[in-house]
Amino acid sequence: xxxxxxxxxxxxxxxxxxxxxxxxxxxxxxxxxxxxxxxxxxxxxxxxxxxxxxxxxxxxxxxxxxxxxxxxxxxxxxxxxxxxxxxxxxxxxxxxxxxxxxxxxxxxxxxxxxxxxxxxxxxxxxxxxxxxxxxxxxxxxxxxxxxxxxxxxxxxxxxxxxxxxxxxxxxxxxxxxxxxxxxxxxxxxxxxxxxxxxxxxxxxxxxxxxxxxxxxxxxxxxxxxxxxxxxxxxxxxxxxxxxxxxxxxxxxxxxxxxxxxxxxxxxxxxxxxxxxxxxxxxxxxxxxxxxxxxxxxxxxxxxxxxxxxxxxxxxxxxxxxxxxxxxxxxxxxxxxxxxxxxxxxxxxxxxxxxxxxxxxxxxxxxxxxxxxxxxxxxxx
Amino acid sequence: xxxxxxxxxxxxxxxxxxxxxxxxxxxxxxxxxxxxxxxxxxxxxxxxxxxxxxxxxxxxxxxxxxxxxxxxxxxxxxxxxxxxxxxxxxxxxxxxxxxxxxxxxxxxxxxxxxxxxxxxxxxxxxxxxxxxxxxxxxxxxxxxxxxxxxxxxxxxxxxxxxxxxxxxxxxxxxxxxxxxxxxxxxxxxxxxxxxxxxxxxxxxxxxxxxxxxxxxxxxxxxxxxxxxxxxxxxxxxxxxxxxxxxxxxxxxxxxxxxxxxxxxxxxxxxxxxxxxxxxxxxxxxxxxxxxxxxxxxxxxxxxx
Numbered sequence: 001x002x003x004x005x006x007x008x009x010x011x012x013x014x015x016x017x018x019x020x021x022x023x024x025x026x027x028x029x030x031x032x033x034x035x036x037x038x039x040x041x042x043x044x045x046x047x048x049x050x051x052x053x054x055x056x057x058x059x060x061x062x063x064x065x066x067x068x069x070x071x072x073x074x075x076x077x078x079x080x081x082x083x084x085x086x087x088x089x090x091x092x093x094x095x096x097x098x099x100x101x102x103x104x105x106x107x108x109x110x111x112x113x114x115x116x117x118x119x120x121x122x123x124x125x126x127x128x129x130x131x132x133x134x135x136x137x138x139x140x141x142x143x144x145x146x147x148x149x150x151x152x153x154x155x156x157x158x159x160x161x162x163x164x165x166x167x168x169x170x171x172x173x174x175x176x177x178x179x180x181x182x183x184x185x186x187x188x189x190x191x192x193x194x195x196x197x198x199x200x201x202x203x204x205x206x207x208x209x210x211x212x213x214x215x216x217x218x219x220x221x222x223x224x225x226x227x228x229x230x231x232x233x234x235x236x237x238x239x240x241x242x243x244x245x246x247x248x249x250x251x252x253x254x255x256x257x258x259x260x261x262x263x264x265x266x267x268x269x270x271x272x273x274x275x276x277x278x279x280x281x282x283x284x285x286x287x288x289x290x291x292x293x294x295x296x297x298x299x300x301x302x303x304x305x306x307x308x309x310x311x312x313x314x315x316x317x318x319x320x321x322x323x324x325x326x327x328x329x330x331x332x333x334x335x336x337x338x339x340x341x342x343x344x345x346x347x348x349x350x351x352x353x354x355x356x357x358x359x360x361x362x363x364x365x366x367x368x369x370x371x372x373x374x375x376x377x378x379x380x
Numbered sequence: 381x382x383x384x385x386x387x388x389x390x391x392x393x394x395x396x397x398x399x400x401x402x403x404x405x406x407x408x409x410x411x412x413x414x415x416x417x418x419x420x421x422x423x424x425x426x427x428x429x430x431x432x433x434x435x436x437x438x439x440x441x442x443x444x445x446x447x448x449x450x451x452x453x454x455x456x457x458x459x460x461x462x463x464x465x466x467x468x469x470x471x472x473x474x475x476x477x478x479x480x481x482x483x484x485x486x487x488x489x490x491x492x493x494x495x496x497x498x499x500x501x502x503x504x505x506x507x508x509x510x511x512x513x514x515x516x517x518x519x520x521x522x523x524x525x526x527x528x529x530x531x532x533x534x535x536x537x538x539x540x541x542x543x544x545x546x547x548x549x550x551x552x553x554x555x556x557x558x559x560x561x562x563x564x565x566x567x568x569x570x571x572x573x574x575x576x577x578x579x580x581x582x583x584x585x586x587x588x589x590x591x592x593x594x595x596x597x598x599x600x601x602x603x604x605x606x607x608x609x610x611x612x613x614x615x616x617x618x619x620x621x622x623x624x625x626x627x628x629x630x631x632x633x634x635x636x637x638x639x640x641x642x643x644x645x646x647x648x649x650x651x652x653x654x655x656x657x658x659x660x661x662x663x664x665x666x667x668x669x670x671x672x673x674x675x676x677x678x679x680x681x682x683x684x
Contacts, residue, residue: 314514314623358512
């Protein structure tokens with residue numbers, strides 16, 4: 001075959017371009033970049049996961065709003081105004097687009113008063129329909145601009161007001177603050193108790209482990225709903241008792257997980273090496289084993305946060321939530337549920353916020369799990 | 381199991397009795413009436429004696445006490461017997477609907493891993509798990525019942541069977557979401573693991589198609605862990621139905637628990653707590669037994 005020579009002919013090569021390897025270049029010199037640690041690696045993987053990044057920013061946004069949004073308008077979260085009860089939402093700018101324009105349907109109104117500017121100020125009536133005559137009186141359902149109707153044309157309640165005339169925008173984000181506080185604190189306490197308990201049980205093993213795990217089994221077999229209910233009944237409602245009620249059984253999961261991790265890790269060579277060098281038990285547990293077990297623990301804690309938000313709202317729904325003046329998202333939902341049919345906006349905003357928050361937390365936790373454990377990737 | 385039940389009964393009895401507030405704190409009742417009530421209900425005796433009377437009532441006479449506030453002077457047992465079937469109906473129905481859907485979704489997602497259908501299902505699963513059941517219930521109630529009028533807004537008792545079904549439809553639907561997502565998510569994870577295992581390779585080698593191999597070999601192996609999560613799920617949904625029952629005004633056990641607590645109807649509260657405890661313990665028990673039936677390895681282990 002008439003092949004092209006693979007190498008150029010010898011005489012075309014420059015002698016000077018050939019250098020002995022050992023003289024100026026040593027293998028490994030190119031690898032002096034910083035070693036990529038476990039957390040940096042996980043962070044890089046997390047950043048490539050688009051849904052998690054979006055979820056992260058949603059969480060940051062909600063936290064920011066929860067911290068600062070109550071100051072965005074002049075209304076206090078417990079400021080009652082009996083002249084402005086159950087106002088529909090109205091937002092500057094958006095009202096011109098026909099949404100959130102403060103309109104509200106008043107049913108069964110006498111049509112004869114529609115021209116009366118005493119009852120219906122000018123511009124109050126947007127439309128009316130369903131005209132019918134009952135017992136000689138003509139009545140209709142009329143859609144009014146409720147703000148004009150009440151002579152409050154220059155006021156804006158962005159999410160409306162509740163049955164006591166409290167601004168729901170402020171209340172919603174004060175509620176989000178409370179909900180987040182309860183969720184984060186209870187998860188944090190759970191994690192700390194669970195990790196210490198599980199670490200001790202897993203590290204020492206044997207009898208200690210057996211007794212400690214029996215305790216968790218007995219505690220865990222009591223139905224959650226019974227424990228939480230009785231706990232709150234006993235200690236009364238309030239932020240602290242809700243947090244504690246979520247802790248009573250919540251730490252068990254973290255304890256079991258930590259124990260399993262410790263069982264796996266405590267037989268590793270590096271633990272043996274550290275022990276040989278005379279490291280004490282406490283240092284072994286917290287300095288050597290725990291950092292290696294932390295990935296799944298963080299993930300579990302993140303997954304537990306939406307669970308705690310849900311549990312708190314759930315308790316609020318069954319009337320065991322936060323005390324009256326203060327609100328949480330669950331309390332707002334439970335209050336709004338009572339007049340869902342006539343005032344759906346009162347349900348809509350808290351429902352949207354809690355759903356958004358829980359979806360964001362779950363997505364973020366999923367991304368975190370994938371980041372910490374690449375072998376679990378895509379395994380839901 | 382019995383020990384746990386006993387512990388819960390004891391603790392709840394003591395806690396609830398020690399709770400502040402009582403129906404008898406009524407200024408209209410004279411001291412004489414109060415004293416008479418106290419001695420009849422053994423309220424003036426130490427708590428241990430009260431507990432003894434309570435347990436004796438249950439075991440000797442089958443007497444769970446009498447409701448004092450919710451439905452005055454109706455035996456608690458009767459109230460519960462009337463309400464438990466309703467709660468169980470909606471819970472079992474939602475579970476029965478959820479499991480096939482969840483299994484189908486999980487299987488599809490696992491077989492089409494990392495394809496669009498998998499991504500859609502995984503996204504739905506996250507939404508379903510995240511969306512609180514009461515939010516979904518409110519949405520259903522507002523749009524399907526109120527706006528569209530497809531189903532009654534609240535539960536309607538004492539009507540024809542068909543109407544009863546339609547009024548239970550929305551609560552059941554609201555309860556279905558979470559189990560569907562849980563089953564789908566779990567099954568997907570399990571199936572993906574099994575599909576990649578060696579025996580699946582063997583099944584393919586001997587000439588089965590991917591579908592046959594999945595149905596006959598992978599699926600059975602994945603069913604085991606599924607049972608493991610489905611049964612405890614029942615107790616979970618039962619807890620969740622508390623709120624759903626309240627939203628749809630269903631006269632089940634959930635609603636009465638809250639009412640009983642807030643109106644100091646102690647005998648009723650204790651009975652409901654016992655009911656929940658018994659259900660959750662029962663599910664654990666059933667699961668242990670079923671494990672032996674489904675998984676031959678457990679049976680073999682027990683015989684040795």
